[in-house]
Amino acid sequence: MPMTGPVLTRRIPTFPYGDPKKRRTYWYDDYVKSGGYESLRRALEQEPAHIVDMVKDSSLRGRGGAGFPCGLKWTFLPKDYEGQRYLAVNADESEPGTFKDRLILDYDPHMLLEGIAISCYACKLQTAYIYIRGEYHHQAHILEKAIAEAYDKGIFGGKGLLSGASSFKVDCYLHRGAGAYICGEETGLLESLEGKRGWPRIKPPFPAVKGLFGKPTIINNVETLCCVPFIVEHGVSWFKSLGCESTIKGPPSFGTKLMGVSGHVNRPGVYECDLGIPLSKLVEEYCGGMRNGKKFKSAIAGGISMGVLATDQYDAEMDFDIGRKYEVLGLGTACPTIFDEDTDMVMVARNITRFFKNESCGQCTPCREGSGWMYKLMCRIEAGEAKMKDLDLLLELAGSMGAMPGTTICGLADGNNWAVRTIVNKFRGEFEARVKPSFVPVTVGVG
Amino acid sequence: MAWITKNSATMTIERRQQPCLTEEMKADMSKRLLPRYETKMGALLPVLHEVQEHVGYLPHQALEEIAAFLELPPSAVLDTASFYEEFHFSPVGKYVIGVCQSIACEACGHQPIVDHLRSKLGVEPHETTSDGLFTLLCMECLGSCDTAPCALVNEDRHDLINIEQMDQMIDEIRAREGGQG
Ligand SMILES: Cc1cc2nc3c(=O)[nH]c(=O)nc-3n(C[C@H](O)[C@H](O)[C@H](O)COP(=O)(O)O)c2cc1C
Ligand code: SF4
Ligand code: FES
Numbered sequence: 001m002p003m004t005g006p007v008l009t010r011r012i013p014t015f016p017y018g019d020p021k022k023r024r025t026y027w028y029d030d031y032v033k034s035g036g037y038e039s040l041r042r043a044l045e046q047e048p049a050h051i052v053d054m055v056k057d058s059s060l061r062g063r064g065g066a067g068f069p070c071g072l073k074w075t076f077l078p079k080d081y082e083g084q085r086y087l088a089v090n091a092d093e094s095e096p097g098t099f100k101d102r103l104i105l106d107y108d109p110h111m112l113l114e115g116i117a118i119s120c121y122a123c124k125l126q127t128a129y130i131y132i133r134g135e136y137h138h139q140a141h142i143l144e145k146a147i148a149e150a151y152d153k154g155i156f157g158g159k160g161l162l163s164g165a166s167s168f169k170v171d172c173y174l175h176r177g178a179g180a181y182i183c184g185e186e187t188g189l190l191e192s193l194e195g196k197r198g199w200p201r202i203k204p205p206f207p208a209v210k211g212l213f214g215k216p217t218i219i220n221n222v223e224t225l226c227c228v229p230f231i232v233e234h235g236v237s238w239f240k241s242l243g244c245e246s247t248i249k250g251p252p253s254f255g256t257k258l259m260g261v262s263g264h265v266n267r268p269g270v271y272e273c274d275l276g277i278p279l280s281k282l283v284e285e286y287c288g289g290m291r292n293g294k295k296f297k298s299a300i301a302g303g304i305s306m307g308v309l310a311t312d313q314y315d316a317e318m319d320f321d322i323g324r325k326y327e328v329l330g331l332g333t334a335c336p337t338i339f340d341e342d343t344d345m346v347m348v349a350r351n352i353t354r355f356f357k358n359e360s361c362g363q364c365t366p367c368r369e370g371s372g373w374m375y376k377l378m379c380r381i382e383a384g385e386a387k388m389k390d391l392d393l394l395l396e397l398a399g400s401m402g403a404m405p406g407t408t409i410c411g412l413a414d415g416n417n418w419a420v421r422t423i424v425n426k427f428r429g430e431f432e433a434r435v436k437p438s439f440v441p442v443t444v445g446v447g
Numbered sequence: 448m449a450w451i452t453k454n455s456a457t458m459t460i461e462r463r464q465q466p467c468l469t470e471e472m473k474a475d476m477s478k479r480l481l482p483r484y485e486t487k488m489g490a491l492l493p494v495l496h497e498v499q500e501h502v503g504y505l506p507h508q509a510l511e512e513i514a515a516f517l518e519l520p521p522s523a524v525l526d527t528a529s530f531y532e533e534f535h536f537s538p539v540g541k542y543v544i545g546v547c548q549s550i551a552c553e554a555c556g557h558q559p560i561v562d563h564l565r566s567k568l569g570v571e572p573h574e575t576t577s578d579g580l581f582t583l584l585c586m587e588c589l590g591s592c593d594t595a596p597c598a599l600v601n602e603d604r605h606d607l608i609n610i611e612q613m614d615q616m617i618d619e620i621r622a623r624e625g626g627q628g
Contacts, residue, residue, distance in 0.1 A: 084485075096549035096588035134496075134533045135589055137602035173483045176496055179532030181587065195484075195491030195517075197530035213485040262551040262592035269593045304550055337551045337592065351550045355587055 007242070007256045008226055009272045010034075012107045015286060020269065023107050025142060028149040031110040037155065037162070039229035043118045044166045051122035051232060058231045058239040059254050063100075064090050064184075064221025065303065065332050066411075067320045069251070070228075074123050076208035077216050086217040087120055087128040088193060088207075089225060092177055092184035094133050095303035096355055098333040100258035101222040103270045105132070105139040109146035113172065115225035117155055117162075118232060120170040123218055127171045131189050134178040143174050181359040185410045186219040188361065199363050200410035223258055244276030246321050253319035253331075260335035263299070264291045264343070275334075276319040279309065283338060294340035298427070302332030304352045305415025307422030308345075327426075329418040345427040346434055349420060350378040356416040367413035370401045374420060381434050389438045391431055395424055460507040467502050467509035473516055487517040491527055495534055504535040540575045540582035542620055545599040546608075548585040551592035560596060561585060563610045567617060580624055581617070 006017045011034060013022045026034065043051055056071025077085065089112070093101045104112055116128045130147075132140050150156050154163030156172045175193055177183050183192040187201035190212045211217025231239050243254040253275035259282060260270045266288030273282060279299060283289065290296055299309045301316075307328040309316055316326045323330035339348065357375040362368045377394050380386040398420040401413040408414070424431055476497065480490045494517065498509050505528060514521040528534045546552075546561050561583075565571060568581050575582040591597045594606030600616070 093590050094588060097551055097592055098588070099590045099592050102590050133590070134531070135586070135599060138604070171483075176492065177531075178492060178496065178534055179586075180530060192492065193489065194486065195488035195527055197527055213489070215485075260593060262595060263554050268595075300550065335592075337554065339554060343554060347553065348550060351548075351553050355549060358587065 006272055007230055008104070008111070008223065008258060009270075011111070012103060014270065014272055015267070025106065026108050026110060027146070028110060028153055031108070036110055037114055039233040040114050040117050040121075040155070040162055041165065043121060043229075043232045044162060048122045048124060051118065051228075054231055054236055055122070055228060057236045059252050060224065060227055060231065060239070061251070061253065061255075061320060062221055063223035063227070063257065063333070065095065065305070065330075067331060070220065070224055073208065073220075074119075074218060076206060077123055077218065078209060081216060084127070084213075084215050085123070085125045086212040086215055087116060087123070087125040088186070088189055088212060088217055088219045089116060089128060089130040090184060090186065090189060090219055090221045091130050091132040091136070091139075092181075092189060093136070093222075094181040094184050095305060095333055095335075096352075097262055097300055097337040098260060098303050098335040099262070100260040100270050100333065100335055102136065102139060103258065103260075104222055104226055105136065105142060109142050110150070111226050111229070112143075112222055113146060113150050113155065115228045116172060117150075117170060118228050119218070119220070119225055121161055121166060121168055122228075124168070125218060126169065127173070129173050129175045129193055129212075131175050131177060131183070131193060133184075134176055140174060140176055147172055147174060180361075181355075182361040182410070182412060185412065188410065189219065190217065197361070199361050200412075202409055227255060243274050244317070244319055246319075247317075248321050248324055250321055250324065253321065257318070257334045259318060260333075261287050261338060262335070263338035264294060264340035265289065265338050266291055273318070276317050278315045278317050279336060280314045282318065282336070283314075287338075290338070290340055292340075294342065296338065297341045297343055298339045298345065298348075300337040301326075301328040301330070302334045302336055304337075304355065304419050305411070306330055306332040307418040308348070308426060310426040328422060329415065345423055345430050346378075346382050349423045349431075350375070350382045352419045352423075353378045353416070356412065356419070360412060360416075361410075364408040364413065366401050367408050367416070370397050370413070371416055373397055374416070381431060384434055384436075386435045387438045388432070388435050391424065391428075391435060395421060398424075462508050466512055467506065468498055468512040468516055472497070472501065476516075488519055488523070491517060491519070491524065492531075495524075495528055499534060504538050506536070538575070538579070541580050541624070543582045543584060543599075543601055544613075545584035545586040545589075547587070547589045547591075547595070547597050547599075549588035549592075551588070552596040555595040557596040560598075560608060560610055560613060564613060567614065580620065 011026045013019050052074050060070045061067040156170050160167045160169050180198050182188045183198035185200045188198035192198040207217045240254045242256050245252045256272050257275050262268045271286045296314050313326050320331050353375040357371040360367045360371045398417045401417040480493050484490050499505050510524045511521050514524045570583050572583050572585045598605045598608050
């Protein structure tokens with residue numbers, strides 16, 4: 001059964017269910033009037049372990065990029081540990097092309113706070129930090145105000161959750177980043193929360209065992225946490241009726257997903273769709289088709305780290321199978337950037353390599369050096385100064401980054417690798433047309 | 448690049464009489480920010496943000512005062528602060544115009560706008576105009592790709608920007624600020 005009405009965008013008018021012009025921020029009173037914090041009330045009537053089981057049974061997968069099963073992550077917490085544990089909410093949203101969490105922060109901040117409250121109750125996490133990217137000034141102000149309201153109304157704070165409906169107390173704080181993409185990586189985020197440079201940590205130990213300040217910590221994306229109240233309210237089978245099963249015997253892609261479409265379409269924006277919607281349908285039916293009547297050429301699957309879809313992959317289903325079925329890294333944030341037939345894919349590759357060169361944190365040699373070299377090579381290719389063999393060098397460099405497990409600490413290098421490799425492989429002709437043939441020495445015997 | 452720091456050996460440190468971090472600010476932060484974190488260092492990012500907001504940038508004196516306040520070595524404060532793009536160690540313009548240069552914005556034509564701003568303001572990205580009014584930045588994705596090309600002017604996001612709109616904004620600011628000075 002496909003979705004019959006908005007779920008995450010229930011209060012955020014979104015095509016085809018509502019008119020985006022009518023969007024406004026739901027503060028506490030409006031939120032409660034429209035059914036808000038009912039899921040929390042219901043959750044508190046149940047055993048925490050039961051909620052973890054529900055989330056596990058729902059097969060909810062992380063919405064922050066990696067698609068890791070949320071309930072499973074929660075079970076990694078140490079069982080009999082009564083001390084301090086943390087929730088780190090990932091609102092860093094810095095992956096180019098991605099702007100879906102912003103929609104929630106802009107208009108329905110209490111939906112996130114309710115998700116936080118339920119998740120903290122379920123996993124016995126006493127303190128939650130919302131790590132928001134520094135550039136989201138406006139959204140930080142909204143969250144500050146919403147958190148203050150939530151304290152005021154007894155959701156968080158000294159009396160216990162929901163004004164003492166549970167004796168379990170949760171504190172929730174906003175923590176602003178300061179312009180570093182790498183702080184979206186979960187362990188870079190923890191380092192940044194500790195007041196250090198955002199250098200990702202070598203795993204294991206995993207954060208669920210040893211995370212923030214050395215304590216067990218759960219890290220989840222904003223949208224992931226927002227799904228939790230709905231699972232509590234409507235049940236596991238309802239959630240599993242949304243989205244789709246895997247068609248390649250992989251784990252399923254249940255639920256709806258916020259998909260932020262940008263680029264050369266008529267109506268760019270965030271749409272809530274069932275996982276599994278073909279990209280072509282998303283573009284043609286939700287986004288009003290390609291801009292200026294142009295033809296589809298390519299799309300970044302979901303944030304630049306994922307790589308690109310080829311022209312004949314326009315019908316790719318937007319679910320967690322996409323990586324294995326269409327030779328991209330994965331679904332990522334499910335925020336595709338669409339390119340029309342006039343787009344220069346060499347420009348796209350150059351832009352992406354510049355991003356990764358700027359954002360590499362510099363800890364691992366293949367990533368720090370490789371990202372810089374690839375950018376320089378891309379500039380040469382774009383300027384028409386490169387040779388054919390530079391293309392192979394580019395692919396070799398890309399292949400040396402992240403493909404070999406253990407050579408780099410985090411997923412940034414792998415994202416760089418996939419982005420470059422998929423663009424060059426799927427649009428090789430464009431690159432070859434821009435480079436000069438390599439000089440082949442020919443010796444001619446004289447005399 | 449996030450991992451390049453300045454050569455501190457060649458830097459001269461300017462000091463002023465009054466502290467960057469006032470007693471009032473310290474008292475407020477001790478009450479409001481420090482209890483949120485298990486360690487004092489945990490409060491470093493919020494403290495850096497607030498001091499930068501107060502002073503306009505982070506002079507070395509401020510870093511030293513923050514270090515003393517949080518009981519950290521000054522090197523640890525510099526180590527953290529220098530990692531993040533948003534912290535400035537020298538004054539920036541009163542209006543910081545950060546145009547997004549990431550993929551959705553480039554695909555939707557950010558480059559002519561940046562070129563225009565460079566010639567109109569007479570500065571390259573990361574430079575400040577001589578009157579101290581404007582700093583031009585090229586930033587990475589601002590999380591508003593549906594309204595590409597876009598820019599952040601101080602705290603405010605400007606959507607679907609074009610050359611005329613940027614011109615008008617700059618002219619208005621110049622008229623307003625020029626009138627005062
Ligand atoms: C380089 C890099 C950047 C990332 N940036 C983000 C981000 O901005 N927001 C986010 O939610 N996850 C980001 N992630 C994914 C997180 O590491 C992590 O998987 C996620 O926050 C977990 O939450 P989830 O399971 O709810 O998706 C990033 C990962 C990498 C490797
Ligand atoms: S892979 Fe790159 S970004 Fe990730 S830790 Fe290593 S150097 Fe830093
Ligand atoms: S690419 Fe410019 S806002 Fe995302």
